[in-house]
Each structure stands twice: as structure tokens, then as C-alpha cells.
Amino acid sequence: MIEWIHVKNFRSLKNFKMNFEEDITIIVGENDCGKTSILESLKIIFNKQKFEEDDISYGEKEAVIEVKIKDRSYIKQVKYEENGLLLENNCVKLSKETINNIKEELDSNTFKELNEEDQRRRLYELMDHLGINKGNMRRIDSLTNKINEKITELESNSYTSSISRIPNDYNLFFLDGKHFQNLDDHIDELYFNQIRQDIWKRDVNGETVEEIINKHLYNSTSDLERQIVDQGSIEKLKTYLPNITEIKIIPQLTQKLNIGVKVQLLEGTEIIPIEKKGDGTKRRITMALLEIRKEIDEEQLHSYIFDEPDTHLHVKAQLDLLNILWGFVRKKKQVIVTSHSPFILNSFSPKNIRLLTLNDYQTELNAVDTDEDIISTLKSLGINNTNLFFSKKILIVEGHTEEKFIPMVFEKIYGFKLQNILVKIIRGNGIDDASKLARVFRDFEFFEESYIYLLLDNDGNRKLKEFNRNLNIPKENKRELGYKEFEDTFDPLIIYIAWKKHVKLNEDAEVYKKFEKKWFYESIKLIRKACIENDLKFSTKLAEYSSDVCCVRMDKVDLGIALANIVEKDDLNPKIVYILEKLVES
Known part of the structure; x- marks a missing residue:
């Protein structure tokens, strides 16, 4: 994988260093803040783009790009000479x-x-x-x-x-706007480029193509050396270089083939005129091919680098693009993408986001540490309402306990977060006006009742029932928990172990020692039994046992966190598992 890049004096990247994540790195920022310059620095290092004279920062004479990849870093130094020439030097460290x-x-x-x-x-x-x-x-x-x-x-x-050159021994795919709008360029970069590289290693009668070409070049240059010597060149050069004894010509094979591709899509025998389609349609076609590429399981390391692939894409297409990006990540491929898409930003953790700003003509990297930072970032780009309507599915839960518990357990089971698949959780007891919220959902252009899921207590509150009646949410999207509430679904032994571990981690030794003497599994079983027989709330009586008898206050949210920290999928109520599985479905 590409670990980091360090750039000096390349356009607005005056002294810029940025790390990349193993899975996906999303680079965001306003126009002309340096996003594309970062990607083009990578292109230059990996022989996909030439360094131009005006790439060196204004007023500077030298630029340096260093990229760390796997067990080494590659360095390209470019110096502008007084005679107008650009001198390049490549290094490996x-x-x-x-x-x-x-x-x-x-x-x-x-x-x-x-x-x-x-x-x-x-x-x-x-x-x-x-x-x-x-x-x-x-x-x-x-x-x-x-x-x-x-x-x-x-x-x-x-x-x-x-x-002499930076080797092409790591598979990188660079896809910018032209690759998404031009089918020939798209196929060339994703598929045909590999064919060009593989040609050099193709076996021909026990030798590779590269070896055969090198042999021919060296034989030819040996003849050329003899020809130059026989013509008396050394004697003539001694006038200027008295100590010269030999002229050596060493061919430099750059492994480049000027071979392109022309792609045709046919309807019967007729060629479909793709070039006359709109930009959005062209991008949907290339995205479909990208989806196929995602499914190719290869052992080699790959990095996919996308420059604003969401441009010109309709909302539904942006969601499809998001699924493709996630597919690459799940295939253990590294993805680097510049984007303005709220769907993409909203679906990844803060650690995956790099926010760039331009300050005094220099690109600066700003920290994105929390989900709130993501929302602020989107707002700075002119994108609002990120919490709700940039979601694919919405899960409404009863209270704070479920609101904390569900995301933690989901990530433990599936290895990624709910926000990664654009699922938003709404706490039911935070809904002030159920009928108004229902109207907002219905008025939203892309709303469908099947996008909403309800995970409710059996004695569910009045507002949520009113919300359900207003929207007519499908029966299969709803589940009610416990004989009264969420906490009823857990085995007393799980509750005993979870809360005991939580107290040990969060209270001092003296408090825990007193607590341990009075916190018993059998007592929790008896409380559960009494609550069922007398129609009482288990969570209330459990909290009273912890605080009044064991001298440790039990908050329902803390209990939810404690449970989430120890439960496995097999410990969960089947109704909870059902809802989680529904959320994961495409």
C-alpha cells in the first residue's frame, strides 16, 4: 500500500505531508486547494504523468516528491536550470x-x-x-x-x-474525469495497461520479451561502439578529453509501448454511439465496468485512485459508486479518492477523511477527528442536512440504551460501522412531533417506507406508534423487544458479567471491592422473575439494586455500553439479529 506522500514545492504543496489509510482515504476541500495536485504527484512518481516546468512552486527552483510504498520510498527531484532545462533525478530509499x-x-x-x-x-x-x-x-x-x-x-x-527510473512493480489504477467519461481510456487504464506491462515478462523460447529486446539492443550498441571507435572518434575527443580511453553506449529500456485501445459496444451489428450520450450516462457505463473490476480477486496488491468520480452523478448513481468503493475496500484494495459527495463523506469514519484548505497559496492539512467534524466539513462545502437525508436506511430505536448499543454491536459483528453503509439511527424518545416528522419523510423525493426500520420496546411509547401509523412502515421492518423493554432480552448471566466488568474498569478499587460483595447473579434472576410477575420495569429495578444495594449508580446508557462490550452475535435476541441483517442487505 501507499503509506504516505511528502511534497516540496509542487504547485501549492510547498511542504506537505499526508498519510494514507490501508482501506480508504477521502480527500476533500474547496476547488483549487490542492486535491488534484496530490494525485498528480503520485502519477508523476509512478510514471503516469510528466513533470512540467510550471509545476514547480512560484519563485522556487527545485521540487521534491517522495512516496513511501511497502518497504521503500521513491524520490523524484526536479531542478529548474538557468538554461530552461528541467533536470530530474530518481532515488530509492x-x-x-x-x-x-x-x-x-x-x-x-x-x-x-x-x-x-x-x-x-x-x-x-x-x-x-x-x-x-x-x-x-x-x-x-x-x-x-x-x-x-x-x-x-x-x-x-x-x-x-x-x-534510472522508478519501476512499475506496484499496481496502481488512476481514474479521473476522462476515464469515467471516455470508455476507451477507462478500459485502457483498468485492464489493457496490465496487458502492456505483462508483455515484457512474456516467455518466448525460454527468454522474456524484455531479455530478447535487451539482447538485441546490446548487440546493436556494441556494433555502434566499434563503428564509432573505428571512425577515429576517441582520437578526436582526446583534444578535449586527453585521458579518454573508451566510449560506452548503454541502452535504457523504459518499458513503454505506444499501444492504445478502441472499445465498441454493439447492439446487434450496430455500434452504439457512446460519445453522443450525456456525461451522466457515460459515467454510469464506466461505473458498471468498474463494478466488474471490483469482483476480480487477484493476489497482487492494488491501489485505486479516483479524482472526483462523483461529478455529474445523480443521487442514486452516487450511492452505487459508494457501494463500488466499499467493494474494493472489502477486497483489501487500497482506495484514494477526492470527492465532494456527502454520501461518500458521510459513510466513512473521521480517520479516513483528509480536509485540505488553502492558506496564503499553500495547501494545509486539517484534522477531522469526530463525526461532528464531518458534518462541519460538509457544511463548509455548502452541504447541509447531512444527518438524515444522506442516508440509505433509517433505524428508529426506543431510547438512549439502544442508540449506544446497536452501533457498537453492529461494528463488532460485521467489522464496519453503520455509518459506512449510510444507516442513520434516530432515538424515538427524542421525537417531539411524530406526525410532522412523518410528513417530512413523505415529502422527501427519494423516500420509501421500506427504508425505515423500527426496533421498539414491547410497551412502546405513544409517539412512535403515531409515527408508524402516519407512515405505514412494512410489518417485516418492525420488531418489538422483551416483555416490556430492550433490557429484558438479555440473559441475567450476561447482565451480571457485563456490569461487573464495567464497574471494575470504571470505579476505583475500594468501590469495586464493596460492589463485588453484593452483586450476585442469583439476585438478578430473582429481580427479573419478580418484574415479570408484578408487571414492573426490569431496568428500573436493576438500577435500584445496583445503586441502593451495591452502591454503584447504574445508568441505562452505561449498561448498554457494558453489554455491547461483551456480547457476541449468539448472545443477542433473534429479533435484534434480524434487524441487523436487514440493515446490511443491499
């Missing part, structure tokens, strides 16, 4: 551990026991890794010596060494 691992591998019996062809293939891989030009070398001892020379150079230069 490896860790001491990586170098030691390579040395150990070359000295290992495992490597020595490989046959000659497998040894050569592995040595070529290591040379690519170290940025060494293989040339026409095939002898095992020559290849090994070349690697050892590079290791010595790295060790004497803080594990940093110049390389």
Missing part, C-alpha cells in the same frame, strides 16, 4: 531490514538450491526492486555481483541510491 533480508536470501541454501533459470528470475526481480538496469546480463555471478554492488552503495549512502 530502502530500510536496513529490507537490505539485510536480500543479503540473507542470496546467501541461503533455499536460493542456492534453485535451478539456474529460477535463480535468474529471482535475481531479475531483486534488480527491479533495487532499481538496477539489467541490461543484457544473464550470468548468475554477474547478476549477483551487480546486486551486491548496489547493496554496498545503499549501505554507504543511508540506504538511498539513484536509479
Whole structure:
């Protein structure tokens, strides 16, 4: 994965460093604050884009881009000379551990026991890794010596060494506006680019295409060297370079093929004129192909980098895009995306969001630490009402306990948050005007009753029943809990263990010692039995037992948190599990 990027003097990125998440990183900010510049810095490092003269920050003479990926970082230094030329220097910086691992591998019996062809293939891989030009070398001892020379150079230069080019040994897919609006570019980047790269490793009679081309180039340059020498070039050059003894010409194979693709979609024998479709339709077509790419399960590491893929997309299409992004994340692919979409921002944790601002023509990175920060970020971009209507589903629960418990248990079971799938929880006892809220839902353009789920106490409150009557929520979207309330659904043993653990973690030792002497599983069972027989609220009597007898105040919200911290899916009431499963469904 790409771990971080550090940029100096590239456009508005004067001295900018940003870390990337393993799963998804969402870069947001107003126009011209540096979002695209970050992505184009990555393109430059990975040979997808050339460095232009005006990319260097105004008034500066040199720009540096460094990217940390896997066990190394790549550095590109670009210097503007007085004569108007741009001089580029590429470097690789490896860790001491990586170098030691390579040395150990070359000295290992495992490597020595490989046959000659497998040894050569592995040595070529290591040379690519170290940025060494293989040339026409095939002898095992020559290849090994070349690697050892590079290791010595790295060790004497803080594990940093110049390389002729940054290798294309990590799969990155860059998709910007043109890739979403142009089918040819989309297919080329997602599929055909890999074919171009694989050509170089294609086996032809025991040799790769790259080896065959290198052999031909070296044979040709050897002939060229002899021709130049035979023409008396060295003698002529001695006038200016008296100590010259040899002219050496080394070909530099850049592994680039100028081959593109033309994609045609057919209706029978007729070509569908995609270029005449609207931008939104073009993006929906390329998104459908992206959906297919998401399903390809490959062992290689991949990073997908999207530049504002939500542009021109209707609300429903933005939700589809969100599902695609989540699909890549679940496939363990890294995703980096610039976006203004409230759906995308609202569905990920604060840790996944990078907010950029422009201050005195310089890009700055601002912290997004809480869900409230996300809402503030959206509002700063002119997007309001983020809590409710940028949601795919809405779960209405009875009170504070469920409001805390459900999100915690959901994340424990499924490994991601409710907000990640755009589910919003509303607390029923916080609804002041049920009929008014119902009207707001009905007036919303994309509202459907099937989007709303109710998880209620058996003695549910009047306002929620009125809300239900006004909206006519489907029966299968509603579940009522306990003989009276949510707390009734848990086994007394679970409650005993959960609250005991909570008190131990949150109270001092002396308080816990007194509490432990009076907090008993059998007592909780008797309280439950008495409540059922006398039509009493279990949570009320349980709180009285904890505070009056055991001397520790029990808050219903704290009890919900305590339960969520220890329960597993098998401990949950089937009605709760049912609602959770419904929320996960597409």
C-alpha cells in the first residue's frame, strides 16, 4: 500500500505531508486547494504523468516528491536550470531490514538450491526492486555481483541510491474525469495497461520479451561502439578529453509501448454511439465496468485512485459508486479518492477523511477527528442536512440504551460501522412531533417506507406508534423487544458479567471491592422473575439494586455500553439479529 506522500514545492504543496489509510482515504476541500495536485504527484512518481516546468512552486527552483510504498520510498527531484532545462533525478530509499533480508536470501541454501533459470528470475526481480538496469546480463555471478554492488552503495549512502527510473512493480489504477467519461481510456487504464506491462515478462523460447529486446539492443550498441571507435572518434575527443580511453553506449529500456485501445459496444451489428450520450450516462457505463473490476480477486496488491468520480452523478448513481468503493475496500484494495459527495463523506469514519484548505497559496492539512467534524466539513462545502437525508436506511430505536448499543454491536459483528453503509439511527424518545416528522419523510423525493426500520420496546411509547401509523412502515421492518423493554432480552448471566466488568474498569478499587460483595447473579434472576410477575420495569429495578444495594449508580446508557462490550452475535435476541441483517442487505 501507499503509506504516505511528502511534497516540496509542487504547485501549492510547498511542504506537505499526508498519510494514507490501508482501506480508504477521502480527500476533500474547496476547488483549487490542492486535491488534484496530490494525485498528480503520485502519477508523476509512478510514471503516469510528466513533470512540467510550471509545476514547480512560484519563485522556487527545485521540487521534491517522495512516496513511501511497502518497504521503500521513491524520490523524484526536479531542478529548474538557468538554461530552461528541467533536470530530474530518481532515488530509492530502502530500510536496513529490507537490505539485510536480500543479503540473507542470496546467501541461503533455499536460493542456492534453485535451478539456474529460477535463480535468474529471482535475481531479475531483486534488480527491479533495487532499481538496477539489467541490461543484457544473464550470468548468475554477474547478476549477483551487480546486486551486491548496489547493496554496498545503499549501505554507504543511508540506504538511498539513484536509479534510472522508478519501476512499475506496484499496481496502481488512476481514474479521473476522462476515464469515467471516455470508455476507451477507462478500459485502457483498468485492464489493457496490465496487458502492456505483462508483455515484457512474456516467455518466448525460454527468454522474456524484455531479455530478447535487451539482447538485441546490446548487440546493436556494441556494433555502434566499434563503428564509432573505428571512425577515429576517441582520437578526436582526446583534444578535449586527453585521458579518454573508451566510449560506452548503454541502452535504457523504459518499458513503454505506444499501444492504445478502441472499445465498441454493439447492439446487434450496430455500434452504439457512446460519445453522443450525456456525461451522466457515460459515467454510469464506466461505473458498471468498474463494478466488474471490483469482483476480480487477484493476489497482487492494488491501489485505486479516483479524482472526483462523483461529478455529474445523480443521487442514486452516487450511492452505487459508494457501494463500488466499499467493494474494493472489502477486497483489501487500497482506495484514494477526492470527492465532494456527502454520501461518500458521510459513510466513512473521521480517520479516513483528509480536509485540505488553502492558506496564503499553500495547501494545509486539517484534522477531522469526530463525526461532528464531518458534518462541519460538509457544511463548509455548502452541504447541509447531512444527518438524515444522506442516508440509505433509517433505524428508529426506543431510547438512549439502544442508540449506544446497536452501533457498537453492529461494528463488532460485521467489522464496519453503520455509518459506512449510510444507516442513520434516530432515538424515538427524542421525537417531539411524530406526525410532522412523518410528513417530512413523505415529502422527501427519494423516500420509501421500506427504508425505515423500527426496533421498539414491547410497551412502546405513544409517539412512535403515531409515527408508524402516519407512515405505514412494512410489518417485516418492525420488531418489538422483551416483555416490556430492550433490557429484558438479555440473559441475567450476561447482565451480571457485563456490569461487573464495567464497574471494575470504571470505579476505583475500594468501590469495586464493596460492589463485588453484593452483586450476585442469583439476585438478578430473582429481580427479573419478580418484574415479570408484578408487571414492573426490569431496568428500573436493576438500577435500584445496583445503586441502593451495591452502591454503584447504574445508568441505562452505561449498561448498554457494558453489554455491547461483551456480547457476541449468539448472545443477542433473534429479533435484534434480524434487524441487523436487514440493515446490511443491499
